[in-house]
Amino acid sequence: MITQRQNDILNLIVEMFTQTHEPVGSKTLKDAIDSSSATIRNDMAKLEKLGLLEKAHTSSGRMPSAAGFRYFVEHSLTESADEADVYQVIKAFDFEAYKFEDILKQAAKLLSDLTGYSAVVLDVEPSNQRLTSFDIVQLSSHDALAVMTLDESKSLTVQFAIPKSFLARDLVTLKQLVAERLLGNSLMTIHYKLRTEIPQVIQHYFKTVDGVLELIDYLFQSLFDETVFVAGKVHSLNYATLDTYQFLDDKQAVARVLRDSLSDEEVTSVQVADSKVAALSDLTVLSRKFLIPYRGIGSLTLIGPIDMDYKRSISLVNVISRVLAAKLTDYYRYLNSNHYEVH
Numbered sequence: 001m002i003t004q005r006q007n008d009i010l011n012l013i014v015e016m017f018t019q020t021h022e023p024v025g026s027k028t029l030k031d032a033i034d035s036s037s038a039t040i041r042n043d044m045a046k047l048e049k050l051g052l053l054e055k056a057h058t059s060s061g062r063m064p065s066a067a068g069f070r071y072f073v074e075h076s077l078t079e080s081a082d083e084a085d086v087y088q089v090i091k092a093f094d095f096e097a098y099k100f101e102d103i104l105k106q107a108a109k110l111l112s113d114l115t116g117y118s119a120v121v122l123d124v125e126p127s128n129q130r131l132t133s134f135d136i137v138q139l140s141s142h143d144a145l146a147v148m149t150l151d152e153s154k155s156l157t158v159q160f161a162i163p164k165s166f167l168a169r170d171l172v173t174l175k176q177l178v179a180e181r182l183l184g185n186s187l188m189t190i191h192y193k194l195r196t197e198i199p200q201v202i203q204h205y206f207k208t209v210d211g212v213l214e215l216i217d218y219l220f221q222s223l224f225d226e227t228v229f230v231a232g233k234v235h236s237l238n239y240a241t242l243d244t245y246q247f248l249d250d251k252q253a254v255a256r257v258l259r260d261s262l263s264d265e266e267v268t269s270v271q272v273a274d275s276k277v278a279a280l281s282d283l284t285v286l287s288r289k290f291l292i293p294y295r296g297i298g299s300l301t302l303i304g305p306i307d308m309d310y311k312r313s314i315s316l317v318n319v320i321s322r323v324l325a326a327k328l329t330d331y332y333r334y335l336n337s338n339h340y341e342v343h
Contacts, residue, residue: 002047003043005035005043006043006047007075009033009040009047010047010052010064010071010072010076011072012029012032013044013062013063013064014068014069017307018308021307023056023062024061025060025061026038026040026041048062051068052067052068053065054068064307066272066273066282069284069306069310070274072310073310077270077311077314079314079318080315081318081319082315085114089316090323092106093324097327097331100154100328100331101227103327103328104121104123104227104229105121105229105231107121107229107300107320107324108120109231111231111316111317112232112235113232115232115302115308115313115316116238117236117304117308118232118233118235118244118302118303118304119230119231119301119302119303120229120248120254120258120301121298121300122227122228122255122258122259122298122301123226123227123292124292124295124298125226126187126223126225126226126227127186127187127188128187129151129186129295129296130185131148131150131182131183131184131187132149132150132151132183133147133148134146134175134178134179134183135148135175136171136174136175138171139159142162143159143160143161143162144159144162144171145159146158146219150295151294151295152294153294153295153332156223158222160219163215164211165208170206173205174215174216177201177205181197181198181201182198190220191224194217194220198216199213225252226251226255226256228255230248230251230254233245233248239305240279240282240283240305241279243279244303246279247279247280248303257275258285258299259299261275262287266289268289268314269285269287269288270287270310271285272284280303282306283304283305283306284303285301285303286301286304286313286314286317287300287301287302288300288317288321289321290321290322290325291325292325300320302316302317
């Protein structure tokens with residue numbers, strides 16, 4: 001445990017270093033800490049021995065270590081919002097949204113633009129969503145469109161080639177099978193049924209089953225993928241390695257890692273050089289959940305260097321999350337007023 005004065009010294013060094021990225025010396029702290037330079041140097045040496053500070057190679061000053069940043073986040077960080085940032089966030093969301101995805105994309109882009117780091121937005125976890133409607137629109141004698149709705153609010157369309165073995169009524173039969181066996185179930189249950197129940201009952205619906213299971217798998221496969229929006233991927237090259245850039249390319253892997261970093265009980269999580277994934281192990285991963293009305297919980301994540309400005313970064317994540325939830329509430333209220341999502 002460190003003393004109050006040592007805590008004050010660490011806090012000042014963290015705040016100064018994140019603003020200037022220059023090592024901080026005892027003389028710089030003298031005006032803010034009511035002690036002599038020798039006392040401050042003593043405390044800085046003790047903080048270094050505890051692993052919370054590091055000595056810079058090019059000067060006599062100190063800078064925070066990864067452990068020092070982590071200690072600051074866990075013990076001293078307080079939430080505050082800059083009025084200018086709040087204004088920019090509210091202004092950025094002042095647009096007419098026709099698609100749910102456009103709102104999530106805007107949130108990721110805004111967080112990345114305001115911080116200069118990479119940002120990720122996740123939709124509700126697929127396994128927690130329900131299939132609430134399913135329809136088929138035949139486009140021609142060769143192809144058709146499956147129109148699905150999740151949670152009575154999120155629409156998806158999948159165009160597909162009609163199997164050559166299909167009889168005239170088989171599209172209607174396919175719709176009937178989905179209505180009787182899959183509709184109203186969670187995607188987790190649907191995934192299980194596609195592997196167990198559906199192969200066993202398929203012959204009761206179709207005279208010829210060639211290609212039917214493959215078609216059903218094709219129609220539903222995209223529903224099991226995470227909906228992920230990544231912005232500012234190229235920013236990672238300024239503070240991380242090529243491994244991080246390539247990791248951000250694999251959206252499904254990104255979603256799995258970020259979900260693991262935020263437990264069910266947490267609303268906000270700050271990992272400072274604490275990820276088990278090599279591409280993120282030397283970075284800060286800052287995540288916050290937000291409400292998606294009628295459907296569940298999404299998350300907004302900032303991925304940046306460990307020497308980021310934590311006060312501003314956490315403030316921006318919190319403000320954007322709240323404004324995003326309000327925007328989504330307005331969007332779904334609009335949809336529920338007899339309007340429809342445009343694709």
